[in-house]
Amino acid sequence: MSQSPTNNSSKRILVIGGTGIQGKAVVTALLTPQEDNGAVSPYSVRVLTRDSSSEKAQAVADQGAELVEGRFDDLSAVAAALEGCYGTFVNTDSFGVGEQEEIYAAIKIYEAAHRASVKHFIWSGLDWASKLGNFDLKYHAVHYEAKGIVSEFLQSQPSSPSGESLTWTIITIGPYLENLEGTLLGPLPQRENGKIVWATPVGDGHIPAVSVEDIAWWARFTFDHRPESSGQNYKIATELMTIDQLVETFTRVTGIPAIRKRISMDEFLDVHKDYFENPIVKEEKEDGPTVRETAAAMYRVWGDDLAKRDMDWVLLLRGFFVGLASFSSSCSFF
Numbered sequence: 286m287s288q289s290p291t292n293n294s295s296k297r298i299l300v301i302g303g304t305g306i307q308g309k310a311v312v313t314a315l316l317t318p319q320e321d322n323g324a325v326s327p328y329s330v331r332v333l334t335r336d337s338s339s340e341k342a343q344a345v346a347d348q349g350a351e352l353v354e355g356r357f358d359d360l361s362a363v364a365a366a367l368e369g370c371y372g373t374f375v376n377t378d379s380f381g382v383g384e385q386e387e388i389y390a391a392i393k394i395y396e397a398a399h400r401a402s403v404k405h406f407i408w409s410g411l412d413w414a415s416k417l418g419n420f421d422l423k424y425h426a427v428h429y430e431a432k433g434i435v436s437e438f439l440q441s442q443p444s445s446p447s448g449e450s451l452t453w454t455i456i457t458i459g460p461y462l463e464n465l466e467g468t469l470l471g472p473l474p475q476r477e478n479g480k481i482v483w484a485t486p487v488g489d490g491h492i493p494a495v496s497v498e499d500i501a502w503w504a505r506f507t508f509d510h511r512p513e514s515s516g517q518n519y520k521i522a523t524e525l526m527t528i529d530q531l532v533e534t535f536t537r538v539t540g541i542p543a544i545r546k547r548i549s550m551d552e553f554l555d556v557h558k559d560y561f562e563n564p565i566v567k568e569e570k571e572d573g574p575t576v577r578e579t580a581a582a583m584y585r586v587w588g589d590d591l592a593k594r595d596m597d598w599v600l601l602l603r604g605f606f607v608g609l610a611s612f613s614s615s616c617s618f619f
Contacts, residue, residue, distance in 0.1 A: 296328045298508065299366050299403075301357050301394065302376030303332035303350065304341040306463065307409065307497050311374055312345050314501035315508070328508065333357060333366050358382050358390040364397045372405035373398055374504055379428035383566045383573065387431040392438055399451050405511050406453045407504060410436040410518075412493075414582070417591040424591065426582035427565050427574055436518065446515035454507050455518040458500055459493035459592060460583070462523050465531075468557050469580065470494065472543070481535070481543040485528050486550045490588035493522035502603065521603075522594045550581055 298315055302308040315328045330350040334342040337352040346352050355362025357377050367373060375394055379387050391408070398406045413433020418424035436455050444453045464470040470492070473482045485492075503521055507514045524530075532545045554561045554577050561577035586592055 296371040296508075297331055297369060298328050299331045299333065299370045299373040300350070300376075301333050301363070301373065302378060302409070303330070303345055303374075304334050304339070305376070305378070306461065307376055307458075307500055308332070308374075309341070309345055310497040310501035311376075311504045312348055312350050314505040315374075316349050317505070328371075331366060331370065333363065357394065358386055360390070360393050360397065363394055364401065367397055367401040367403055370401065370403050372407065372508055373403055374407045374409065374508075376409035377432075379431050380565055384427045384431045387428075388434050391431075391435040395439070395442075395453070403451060404448050405508060406439075406451055407507055408432075408435060408439055408453065408455045409500070410455045410457045411459070412457060412520075412586070412592045413437060414586040414591055418586070418589070424582050424586050424589075426579045426586065428579065429583065429586065440516075440518065444516035446512040448511065452511050452515045454514040454516070456500065456503050456507065457518055457520040458495050459522055460495075462494045462496040464494075468560055469583075473546070473556060477544065477546070479542065481541060482546050483528050483532050483543065484546040484548045484553050484556075486548065486553045486584050487528060487588040488547075489527055489529070490590045491525045491527055491592075492587045493520075493525055493592045493594050495521055495523045499523045499603065506602070520594055521599055522596065525594050525596050550584060553584075554581065 300308050300312055300315075303312050312330050312332065315330050316326050318324060318326055331353055332342070332345050332350045333353050333355050335354065335356055336342060337354050342352055353366045355366060357363060373394075375391065377387050377391050382390065395406060411429045411432040413436065414426055414429040415421065415424045416433065436457065439453050439455055442453060443450070445451060460469060470485060473484055476482060499521065503519060507519070528545050532543045535541070536543045561575065561580055563576050564573045565576060565579060566573050
């Protein structure tokens, strides 16, 4: 076990997936002083990491998190990490182990949380897309499938708002808004006539994009409001955006001309063929699903508006957003 100094808080939170882009933001939010009076955070953070000496692990240690070595699918390591914890925020990596292994590990983590007398279990989930699409295989995205099935499992379990037993809460997210600077949601590599080109193959559908800062806010809010969040599935987004809206907002905010180009799914995926042809899990080079298959399923989910959000409700609780306009102004690809 590698350890960094933490505060003396009585509420220790185990963050699984704490060294990734989402988890790091959650760690920051949990350790941030309270907004209303500036008092020290009531939480300390323990992070499960495969390699405590890695740069990413050391970055969260520098924030004040305690590091514990182990994989989320190593159930003995998870059980040890849960000891003495008030709560856990669980964001498992579909691309590290695959669909079936993730489902099994997540359910076993939930069971281990019960045995360790953990009070609050937060699952970072995704929409069970294939269920929303009548189980049509064209909507079968590996990580949506795994996380959606686990969410369905949790909703069949009792949840204790009083804290006498385990409380569970689901935070259903979507693609990171930060992916606007990457392959999944970003523009094509080449400009056309000096204009940035978005060709994400979702038709006129809506993408429930969420910034990691917003995910972190919801994680802190949920731990802060256990009775109210008990047994809830918070379906969140920063923007429920179309590609036309994205292009208009980007051009308006940055002053840089951008256009929307409608091309076929295969044409778009072929632009980044080297990336999309990779297997989801590196060890499954022969038989496993590819990133291409999962990405295509995601684009169909968004294009057919299966992942819905009540943005009025989200705004009512959140109060404000990082926002597409704010994020567009900070994009670095131009």
